[in-house]
Amino acid sequence: MKIALVEDNGDQAALVYKIVQSTSHACECFSNGLSLIRALRDQSFDLFILDKNLPDLSGDELVVWIRRTVGLNVPVMFLTSCLSEDSLVGALNAGADDYVSKPIRSAELAARIVALLRRAYPSDRADDPVMQLGPYSLDSITKTARLRGVDVGLAPKEFEVALYLFGNLGRLVPRDVIEKAVWGRVIGPDSRTLDTHVSRVRTKMLIKPEHGFRLVNVYSHGFRLTQLSAEEGQMRDGH
Known part of the structure; x- marks a missing residue:
């Protein structure tokens, strides 16, 4: 899996990078929040590890942006040297799933990474x-x-698109990531091939709130399939 680390301290970033690699996962490092936001235009990540104090955006602001743009299902972990109750409660309320205090203890961080990924992506589904x-x-x-x-009659490529979207439920998946997964290459921004396939998947599978799901095109980013609660589905269906 691919993990994004946002840490402006070079020594701390190198340490966390090494710890992530010890868990057999890939890690990409960013020195500030804006560089991560730019990267998310054409990349996706399975876990975000964020320093709570960044030079541009605060960790709380960044996790709020991630939740609004990327989705609610991708796990987020904070690294923080502030252990006050108000600070930790604020981090969790902003949308973080876990936090690790500094100074970082390698074994603890590795264990928390593995546990968080296991909860977010249960292996039995795979x-x-x-x-x-x-x-x-x-x-x-x-x-x-x-x-x-009832078989909805998807064509082979339509099925692959649907499988990828459902397999990344709740996550914002960039267009080129889907194209690489389904067609083995980036088709390009001038092609409507992906949009046509997503539209056919939506229509044939009747993806709509009354069936508990919503599929949206996030402009300039990609697509996100989300599962709604029963109450949300009824509200959006007008019941």
Whole structure:
């Protein structure tokens, strides 16, 4: 998995980078919040590790931006030297899932990274050829997508697009990332191929609030499929 680290202290960044590598995950380092925001235009990450005190944006501001733009399901961890109750409660209220205090203890950080990723991305789903989410099921062996047990008739590439979106539920997935995963290359901004396939997936699978899901095109970024609560689905459906 790919982890984004935002840390303006070079020594601290090098230490965390080494710890992340020890967990067998890739790590990309950023020295400030704006550089991460720019990178998210064409990259996606499975975990964000943020220093709470950054030179441009505060850690709280950055995690709020991540939650609004990237989604609610991608885990976020804070690194902080401030252990006051108000500071930690503020971090968690802003949207962080966990925090590690400085000075960093390598074994503790490694264990928390592994635990956070395990909770966010359960391994048992990866071993099951059938992905079941709400009324939808996607069978990676037969390449079939069903809504309440009925085959919706996706073409092969449409199924691959749907499988990638459902497999990244709640995450903002850049356009070129989907293109590479499905077509093996970046198609380019002038092509409507991806938009056409996403539109067909939305139409054939009837992805809408009354079925508990919402698929949105985030301008200049990519696509995000989110699962709604029962209450949200009823509200958006006008019930």
